[in-house]
Amino acid sequence: MAKLKAGLVQNRYRREQVDPGGKLRVVGVSFLNAQPHLHGLLSGLGEERMSVALAEPSELARRLYENEADVGLCPIVPLATHGGFELVPKVAIGCDGAVRSIRIVGDVPIQEAEEILLDAASRTSAILARLIVRHLCGGREPKFYSRPAREIVETVSGKTLGLLIGDVALEIEGRFAHELDLGQAWKDLTGLPFVFAVWGARPGVLTEEDCEVLQRSLADGLAARPAIAQAWMRGHGGQAEAHLTYLNDSIRYDLDGAALAGMREFLRRAAEAGLLPDADLRFVGQPQPAHTERAPQRRSVDSLLEYAADGGRLSVEDALWLGREADTHELGLAADLRRKALHPEEVVTYIVDRNVNYTNVCTTSCRFCAFYRPVGHKDGYVLSRDELGKKIEETVAAGGIQILMQGGLNPALQLEWYEDLFRWIKRTYPIKLHALSPEEIWHLVRIEDLSVQTVLSRLHAAGLDSVPGGGAEVLTDRVRAKIAKAKCTSAEWLEVMRVAHRLGMRTTATMMFGTADTLEDRVLHMLKVRELQDETGGFTAFICWDYQHDVGTRQVAGETGTVLYLRTQALSRLVIDNVQNIQTSWVTQGPGIGQVGLRYGANDMGSTMFEENVVSSAGTTFGMDAAQIERHARALGFKVARRNMRYELLSEPA
Numbered sequence: 107m108a109k110l111k112a113g114l115v116q117n118r119y120r121r122e123q124v125d126p127g128g129k130l131r132v133v134g135v136s137f138l139n140a141q142p143h144l145h146g147l148l149s150g151l152g153e154e155r156m157s158v159a160l161a162e163p164s165e166l167a168r169r170l171y172e173n174e175a176d177v178g179l180c181p182i183v184p185l186a187t188h189g190g191f192e193l194v195p196k197v198a199i200g201c202d203g204a205v206r207s208i209r210i211v212g213d214v215p216i217q218e219a220e221e222i223l224l225d226a227a228s229r230t231s232a233i234l235a236r237l238i239v240r241h242l243c244g245g246r247e248p249k250f251y252s253r254p255a256r257e258i259v260e261t262v263s264g265k266t267l268g269l270l271i272g273d274v275a276l277e278i279e280g281r282f283a284h285e286l287d288l289g290q291a292w293k294d295l296t297g298l299p300f301v302f303a304v305w306g307a308r309p310g311v312l313t314e315e316d317c318e319v320l321q322r323s324l325a326d327g328l329a330a331r332p333a334i335a336q337a338w339m340r341g342h343g344g345q346a347e348a349h350l351t352y353l354n355d356s357i358r359y360d361l362d363g364a365a366l367a368g369m370r371e372f373l374r375r376a377a378e379a380g381l382l383p384d385a386d387l388r389f390v391g392q393p394q395p396a397h398t399e400r401a402p403q404r405r406s407v408d409s410l411l412e413y414a415a416d417g418g419r420l421s422v423e424d425a426l427w428l429g430r431e432a433d434t435h436e437l438g439l440a441a442d443l444r445r446k447a448l449h450p451e452e453v454v455t456y457i458v459d460r461n462v463n464y465t466n467v468c469t470t471s472c473r474f475c476a477f478y479r480p481v482g483h484k485d486g487y488v489l490s491r492d493e494l495g496k497k498i499e500e501t502v503a504a505g506g507i508q509i510l511m512q513g514g515l516n517p518a519l520q521l522e523w524y525e526d527l528f529r530w531i532k533r534t535y536p537i538k539l540h541a542l543s544p545e546e547i548w549h550l551v552r553i554e555d556l557s558v559q560t561v562l563s564r565l566h567a568a569g570l571d572s573v574p575g576g577g578a579e580v581l582t583d584r585v586r587a588k589i590a591k592a593k594c595t596s597a598e599w600l601e602v603m604r605v606a607h608r609l610g611m612r613t614t615a616t617m618m619f620g621t622a623d624t625l626e627d628r629v630l631h632m633l634k635v636r637e638l639q640d641e642t643g644g645f646t647a648f649i650c651w652d653y654q655h656d657v658g659t660r661q662v663a664g665e666t667g668t669v670l671y672l673r674t675q676a677l678s679r680l681v682i683d684n685v686q687n688i689q690t691s692w693v694t695q696g697p698g699i700g701q702v703g704l705r706y707g708a709n710d711m712g713s714t715m716f717e718e719n720v721v722s723s724a725g726t727t728f729g730m731d732a733a734q735i736e737r738h739a740r741a742l743g744f745k746v747a748r749r750n751m752r753y754e755l756l757s758e759p760a
Contacts, residue, residue, distance in 0.1 A: 129157045130311060133169055133178040135303065136160040137272040138342075138349060139199055139207060139357045140179055141334045142327030143305075143320075151326065152319040163228045163303065168597070170306065171422070171630055172582050177307040177320075181230035185306040186373055186385035190423045193389045194305035194317050197324050198361040200368070202299040205289030206356050207275045210235060211282040212267030216242050220265040221249040223258045228271055229637075230302055231288070233381050234372065235269045238291045240379065251608050252641055273342065276352065289356075298368035299358055312390050324359060381640075383419030407431050414680040415443040425629045425681050434673055441676035441707030448686060449709045453759040454739040455687075455749040456711040458732055459508040459540070460501040464489045468514025470545075470593050481517065488516065491530065498535045505732070507750060508538035510713065512576050515549040521561060524550070528569035538571045540751055544602035545577030548594040558605045566609055572751050573606045575616035575649065580623045581631040588622040600638055607644025612752055615645045615685065619674060620653035620666035628674060632681040639684045646753050647687035647710060650674055651694040668699055672706045679707025687753055692738075697730055701738040710753075711735045 134144045147158045156177075161169065167184035169175035170191065179199070185191045201208075208231050210216060216239055224232040232252075240247055253261065258268035259278055269288075270278065279285070292300045305320050327334065335350035358365065369387070376382040411432060414420055420428070428437065446452070466479050467486040479486040489497075501509060528539060542565065550561050562570075579586060581596035594602075603613050615635045619628050632648075639645050652666040652674075671691070679688050690708035692700020700711065714732055730738070736746045745759035 130155060130176045130316065131174070132156045132158045133161050133166050133175045134158060135163055135166065135179050135199075137207075138276070138338055138352065139272075140303075141338065142331060142353065142359060143179055143197070143199070143324050145327030145330050145334060146323030146325070147319075149326065151323050152316075155316065155319070163230075165597075170308065171633075172584060173308070173626075174584075176311045177305060177316075179303055180306045181228050181303050182301055182369060182373075183230040183233060183376075183382065185304065186382075186387055190309050190421075191306045191388070192309050192312065193387060194307070194312065194320050195389050195391075196361050197305060197321055197359060198301045198365060199303040200299050200301040200358045200361075200365055201289035201293075201356060202358050202364075203290050203293045204287045204356065205300075206279065206287060206352060207273070208234070208269075208271050208288040208302070209275050209279075210239070210267055210269050210286040210288065211278065211284065212262050212265075213283050214265055214267070215284050216267065216286060218265060219248040219267045221251060221267070223251050223253040223261060223266065223268040225253070225255045225258060225269050225271045225274070228302075231271045232269065233376050234288055234292065234300070236381060237372075237375055237379060238286070238288055238295065241295055242291075252604055277344075292368075292372075296368065296371055298371055299365045300372065301361065301365050301369040304361065307390065309388075314391060317390055328359065383421070407433075408436070411436060411440040415440040415447075417444070417447065417683060419683055420681050422626075422629060422633060425632070425677060426625060428680070429625045429629060429673070429677055434669060437673055437676045437680075438706040441679040442705050444679050444683075445688070445707050445709050451759065452744055453755075454704060454709060454711055454744040454746050455753065455755070456732070456735050456739075456746070457508065457713050457749055457751065458501075458504065458506045459510055459713045460497060460506055461510045461512070461713070462489070462494065462497050463513050464494065464511055465513035465516045465519065467516040467518070469517060470515055470590060479514075488519070491527075494527075494531075495534065498531065498537055502535060502537060504714075506537070506714075507756070508540050508571070510574055511539065511541035512543055512546065512574060515546065517553065521550050521554050521556070521564065525564060525568040528565065532569035538751060539569050540572045540574055541570055543574055543576030544599045545594055547573070547602045548598050558602055559609075562602070562605050562609055562611075566611060570611070572611050573603065573613040575603075575614040575645075578616045578631070579618045579621070580627050581617075581634045582623070582627045585621065585623045585627050596634065600634060603644065604638060604642060607638075607642035612644055612646045614689075615648045615682075617648075617650040617674075617678075618653060619650065620670070629677075629681065632678055636682050636684060639682070643684075645685045646751065647689050648678055648682050648685050649689040649691060649712065650678055651691035668695065671695055671699070672703065675703055675708060676706040692730065697734065697738055701742065704739065704742055704744065710749075711739060 132147065134140055144158065147156060163181045166178045166180050170178050170180060185193065210222065212219065222239065224235060236250065255270060255274040258270060259274065262268040262282065289300055331353045332350055335346045335353060338349050339346040373382065373385045377384050407428065410424060410428060465488045467481055467488065469481060498509060531537065531539060547558065547561060551558055554561065577593065578599055579590060581599060583596055586593060586596060606613050617628065617631050635645065635648060652671050675688065675690065687710050688708045689710040689712045690700045690703030692711065714730065714735065739746045747759040748756045750756060
């Protein structure tokens with residue numbers, strides 16, 4: 107098995123992603139504490155072998171996942187939990203007591219906090235904060251929300267505290283009445299150092315000589331700390347003496363036995379708290395992972411399927427292995443068992459609603475879309491209120507409780523137009539508004555020059571109840587650049603959902619595959635949904651389908667078909683372990699395969715969808731009313747119930 111897994115990992119990271127010049131793509135962190143690591147590299151050390159760029163910790167991790175980088179000075183959480191990455195020995199960024207640059211600040215002590223705003227730049231620091239807060243509050247947790255660092259500084263007041271990391275934390279030192287240094291708090295709790303980041307690499311790309319270059323770069327940087335402090339003062343302000351004190355006294359750069367013990371203790375405690383899965387650490391040159399005491403020993407595809415069916419959390423490597431090697435029927439059986447564990451009542455749900463495409467005018471020109479029309483096209487339209495009202499009346503008359511309202515990115519429609527429309531709908535009709543995909547929200551952010559928070563808050567106040575997961579396609583920017591160059595990035599899509607969840611709205615997550623994507627892209631998409639759900643808990647369901655391309659599309663189809671669809675849905679049920687509901691896509695696959703999907707991890711039949719325009723524009727047309735949906739589910743022995751968007755039952759299961 108070890109040989110098989112190693113082969114899969116190596117195949118996953120083919121060298122087609124290498125820098126065009128043949129160099130390793132090295133990415134560092136743009137914080138002061140990382141500068142000693144980068145000093146030698148930026149001074150020319152190893153330049154014949156390595157090219158160097160800078161990024162925030164979360165962005166750096168994304169680049170490694172999506173094969174946009176080979177080596178990164180990365181937080182330990184993404185390296186440890188996604189599987190397959192190798193760590194460079196001996197060097198790190200950590201602390202052995204007070205660190206100053208990772209602090210919870212506010213007007214009241216932690217024990218009195220009602221909510222804590224977490225800097226989204228590092229999941230490692232955010233999880234450390236949650237562990238420390240749980241300990242200090244005797245197991246009680248305030249509410250946690252993710253915010254950009256500068257917004258946190260402006261928002262902290264009263265019983266709202268904030269976690270700040272990196273340079274921002276240093277800049278505001280001493281400003282608040284209560285400041286908890288998480289490095290010192292960890293030392294007090296465990297007696298061990300804490301490790302924030304290490305050099306991590308895609309497996310097999312680093313040689314021992316490469317590791318020595320990275321280690322020498324740090325050695326050069328440690329010797330040059332006075333010069334680094336001076337340069338940082340010139341570029342960022344502050345006092346050179348304070349910067350030097352921070353580099354000398356607050357940051358620990360060695361990865362010795364004590365630091366390794368601290369790193370493993372953090373991963374163990376986070377797993378016990380349910381904040382992380384069990385995690386493995388593997389160093390360059392080590393053939394096998396150094397398993398933690400809790401790490402599951404999985405020795406076959408069958409045992410891994412059993413582990414996932416029992417609720418075990420899959421890593422990237424695990425998911426890829428199952429996606430490539432598992433028998434289709436057995437993959438479906440594992441997903442079905444997981445569905446039964448999550449929904450032991452054996453009830454299949456559905457909703458009565460209508461898909462209303464209010465405009466087909468769009469500026470993105472997505473290669474896979476047959477529905478849109480460019481600005482000025484003779485077939486372009488915007489529904490009038492009379493037309494929209496008639497559709498809503500028909501929906502209500504048929505027992506519908508919501509409309510799914512999505513359209514193109516029409517530059518003629520401003521934020522006020524949507525606000526007025528939503529208010530009119532809510533005044534006039536007893537209907538829920540499940541409307542505007544993240545792409546449409548981001549379009550309004552761009553044309554209005556407003557924040558996501560402001561746009562969503564205004565729409566929510568006007569009547570927006572929930573946000574559909576349209577426009578996700580596949581959440582890797584490599585794929586998005588090929589099929590929908592003008593659309594928002596994967597990070598922007600996720601940020602819209604994050605803000606919607608913070609505002610109390612619920613959303614769905616989707617994936618359309620079968621264009622330029624690979625299995626790895628699909629797995630990374632699932633993991634991004636899972637990670638955001640870990641953070642917010644705001645997704646009610648996940649829905650996937652393959653690319654429909656018979657008519658009017660320009661994108662060449664990749665791998666599609668019934669078997670791949672069922673495998674992908676089953677894998678999503680096993681990977682996305684924290685989203686309660688999986689919806690089968692009979693709208694694209696047809697009623698029969700939609701029915702089969704109920705035995706491949708799905709517990710929901712979606713919508714009656716008695717109007718659909720986007721998929722049908724590409725030549726795929728299927729329809730079912732409520733009676734037909736119920737008949738298909740009951741034929742497999744399920745009970746059936748109607749629901750709302752929050753998956754609250756509106757009828758007794760029967």
